[in-house]
Amino acid sequence: MRNQLWVTTAGGFTDQINGKLLVHCFVMMFLGFFGGFAWLISLADNVFHILPLPRMEIPVPDQKELLRNTHTGPLMNAMYVMIVVLLGPILKFTARQAKWVYYGAIVTLWGNAVGYSAAVYAPERGLQPIGDWPNLLSYASFYVAVVGVTTLTAICLFSAVRLARVRSLG
Template sequence: MYQEPWVVAGQGFSNRISGRLLVHCFIMMFMGFFGGFAWLIALADNVFHILPLPRFEIAVPDQKELLRNAHTGPIMNAMYVMLMVALSPRLHFSVTQAKWVYYGAIVMLWGNLVGYVAAVYAPERGLQPVGDWPNLLSYGAFYAAVVGATIATGIILNNAVRAARNKTT
């Protein structure tokens, strides 16, 4: 059975890997839109009213800053991973590096999504490993996301520096 490679010389991530990462990115974008609707409702004092729809009273947590984060965070992380995919042809990943970047990016995306959402319900905002389960969930998810982001960004930085030093004449 043929299995598409992780990387293609001169093209970066293979089509399969690029496509899978982009699926995660667009799911994050979509989830960020939900965070945006919750933020919009909080800003409008728990009212959702977009014409021609009727007015709805929807109770959302009174954590406007954290709801904003649940909107912008997943979208910004998705854009970062999209940039990784777009720049992969210039970064010349080895197969091992491509796997680490791929899984690191996925852990970063989902960890941040879970962290941002759980932080809305956590009095400590997931900043310290204390308190109730939403805070511990948020903290753990953010911790995993930082590890994933650090791994992926470290490999990308290494390869970018290596590409910058390569003198092609």
């Protein structure tokens, strides 16, 4: 009975789990859009001007590369998780694998979103566990995101290898 909460008889996620993962993915897409606006404003020297709206001066940090990451990072992570959702029926997860993939995906999505956002304000960019709180937050968020993405990717790889080794009956 527990297995039916996570996977279908075909091995993919249940509709409810698919829906929950996709909600996180689409929220990440919107967060990536906001990061894109911040990047755009930075590239335009702190000016936001889209006709017919009036010209607005909005101060954003002068960290163009890091602002670009707040745009592309959440989008790319969301697309990766969407692909895993689509491949679920092919990879035929067990209920246990599905749980690990599900939680790994959520940790990956949110860990990276927080990490990319905090890195904009961290002189060390979250690359080392030193410095002020934005850097430590960024580092810790990236750390858990790496654990999440490694876990879900390893499970997907294991499932793909298992499928590749299946011998045909003919």
